[in-house]
Amino acid sequence: MLSIKDLSFGYGQQRLFSNLNLQLEPGLHWLSGANGSGKSSLLRIVAALNHASQGSIHFRQHQVGSAAYQALVSISADAVCPLQDNTVEGILQLVARCRGIPMEPLLLHAKAFMLQPLLRQNVAVLSLGQQKKLSLTLALAAKPQLLLLDEPFNALDPESLVYCCAQLQEARQQGALVLIASHLSPQSFQLKLDQHLELKAGGHLSVVPL
Amino acid sequence: MGTYLLFRCELFWQQARHAFAPLQQFSLMLLLVAGHALIGLWAPLVLLGFQLFNPELDITERWPYLQMLLVMLLCWQGAVAWQQKSVAEQYFVESLAPSAQTLWLSNKLMALLNQLPFWFFTLPVLIYLLLSGKTMAWLDAAQLLLVLLVLCWSFPARQTSWLALVAVFVLPQLSLWSLPLLILMLLERVLLHLFSGNSFSAGSLFRYWLYWFIGQQQNKALLLLITFVLALWQYWLAQKLKAEAVVFIHSVFIWGVALLCYAQQKLWQQQLASQHYFWLSCCTAKQRLYLKLINILPVLIGAALALFVLNATAAVWTIMLAVVLTVWPKVTLLSVAVLCFMLLLVLHGQGLWA
Structure with missing residues (x-):
């Protein structure tokens, strides 16, 4: 279970959340909200990339930032961009090495996302959709228990969209907690959601009926 | 943990190699740069070491x-x-x-x-x-x-x-001579405060450039180097300047300006390239040209100070080199300019030593 307690965060003088509380069970969760409501920042905080000024985050009793926690989490977001001056293959190898996973699942997802012909290309020359596919490949291949996806469906072609949704359903069936932040309506996608939350200004969360 | 630390070291090494990638394309130029470094930096470093100890x-x-x-x-x-x-x-x-x-x-x-x-x-x-x-x-x-x-x-x-x-x-x-630096620091604070959050338009190119310029580390270093040399010059004038000190200031100043202009030019070109379509969409061809030329401004300020601090010949060559380095994105001309500059510096430096 993901447990967020009394979370406060802001950029300089601008405060995004104050005392945000959230408890999520494994499953597929959709987090919507207006632009600037703090969805992406919340995901980055949960991924230990940003640090909250106050509050605590635990996943399966492990504290955010601990080695046990980090081994369970993966994030795909536009703000988490693979190194631009490396090849696609180089990035796959790098993630395989750092996360201690074999290359096969990475190559499998890359093939499904039609990235295989681009393995020798530099990341910088990939299109927006191709960069998104690479980011999803890296996040999915690690088979994380806590999968954080920020606007995962933006710029994806229809085939990749179907594949991505299928992979998220599979992750859900395997007991993972998938948190998708998006400003889009979840009805547009073939996903069986467990919960739909809306984040409003100041960090107020409300449950939206499915 | 070990794997990750190794990866960070590899990344650092990769960054360091990329930083000097344009120079690696020209082995002759590298040789000349090394030669110039020996001539240009040897004297000030020896003097520096001697005076320090x-x-x-x-x-x-x-x-x-x-x-x-x-x-x-x-x-x-x-x-x-x-x-x-x-x-x-x-x-x-x-x-x-x-x-x-x-x-x-x-x-x-x-x-x-x-x-x-x-x-x-x-x-x-x-x-x-x-x-x-x-x-x-x-x-x-x-x-x-x-x-x-x-x-x-x-x-x-x-x-x-x-x-x-x-x-x-x-x-x-x-x-007293540290005051210009304090003023510069305060000026940066004020300007950043003024520009923070303001939107840019095609009509505010200078403001955009100034905002970018102030945010860059080496641009600040360039301005500070110029201010510092000026201050040091005043200090040494009071200390009865020695001939070696002239070489010292001269070499460090020209080297600093040249390298920083190169760095600035590279950065600015990258900035323009990364926002290529944005600028295409909101600027006329003439405005885009202004956007490139505007980068000469700090160099001109530096060059004006060079005219004041250094002798006229050195200052003129510093201006020419700085302008070429600043406006020209191609490495070929860059290397030719550096070559000419180094030859002149060698000749000029010999004159100073004599």
């Missing part, structure tokens, strides 16, 4: 030399800092860390690696000062160590530069 000088007389050394290194550090990854790429690198502790440790280690030139140049000085057995030298060593610790504590280049400047210019002695 001169037992006849007291602490106030030796500090300017130490300050100059640190300013040179600060400029180098600024040059490395320009290769920093974007925030999004940093997030990616950080997302691969096995734990927050490993991330913290690797960031600190990279900070130390990033400051290697500081340690490389200043540690021998520190050891010498400590072993000299003189009370005043120990005081120097303590101050130097303090400066180094402050420099290495903080990884972000912006913080490092300001801390370094405070340490270098304000701690030793607050004299």
